[in-house]
């Protein structure tokens with residue numbers, strides 16, 4: 001038996017008070033800006049999760065560069081948050097800052113491609129090994145679009161995700177595993193204001209559990225498995241050796257698309273986790289750091305997976321040879 005050591009709550013409170021007072025004394029400008037912002041922002045910040053910090057007032061940023069951040073009171077910090085990975089490759093890398101500044105003078109939104117778009121498409125194909133690409137503003141958007149494409153192409157309703165997943169603000173994926181029903185899902189309690197049963201077409205299986213994955217795919221009703229190659233939003237859960245090879249084989253056997261969300265695992269190396277480990281998903285998604293902190297996401301796919309026509313709201317011609325989807329699905 002181990003001895004248990006009780007933590008004195010009164011002592012904890014005293015420590016917290018001391019730290020809060022220390023923050024206030026040393027961050028007068030942040031405290032003043034917090035009070036000002038409180039008047040017109042919900043929770044006192046432009047985006048509500050900016051209050052997900054323990055400081056008594058928000059820390060207002062003066063500037064950030066590389067891995068360093070300086071607050072408006074002039075204190076320097078080593079930034080271990082890096083914009084929740086949006087700045088994973090450093091704040092404002094010089095080439096990104098220069099490109100953004102240049103584009104700002106060339107027109108910021110035209111609803112048309114420009115002369116560099118074709119080159120970017122080629123770079124995406126070369127870097128990530130998939131031939132066809134689309135861009136979106138956020139990974140949440142990209143995942144939403146991919147889920148729709150997958151359902152349209154396969155004419156199947158279900159999505160499979162792994163327990164503990166996070167793929168952004170995508171209702172279908174804001175689900176937990178139903179402990180009462182193998183493969184079933186329950187809504188995450190954090191999803192507010194949703195009147196639809198947004199979990200109804202999502203199956204949730206434990207990561208690394210091939211038997212559960214096989215069961216979830218067996219009825220041929222699953223359009224796509226959407227997954228991070230290693231879970232990064234649930235602690236860090238690496239795949240067991242051989243898991244992905246077997247999981248991909250299951251997807252192929254059951255005609256289900258494998259969609260990898262590499263928003264975080266992009267940092268594995270040039271080309272992301274899939275490239276480093278020789279995995280060939282049908283669809284590949286990344287956002288955040290992919291554009292050096294500029295809001296942008298990309299999704300790429302095999303030639304087969306997006307080759308179909310939409311006529312009068314009917315999808316025809318999807319017969320990706322690699323995944324063996326039913327002809328005419």
Ligand SMILES: Cc1ncc(COP(=O)(O)O)c(C=O)c1O
Pocket residue numbers: 084137138139140141166167168169228233261262263264287288297
């Ligand atoms: C794996 C993964 N996918 C998607 C997202 C959502 O990204 P975005 O905020 O660009 O929508 C996140 C955010 O942390 C993520 O970790």
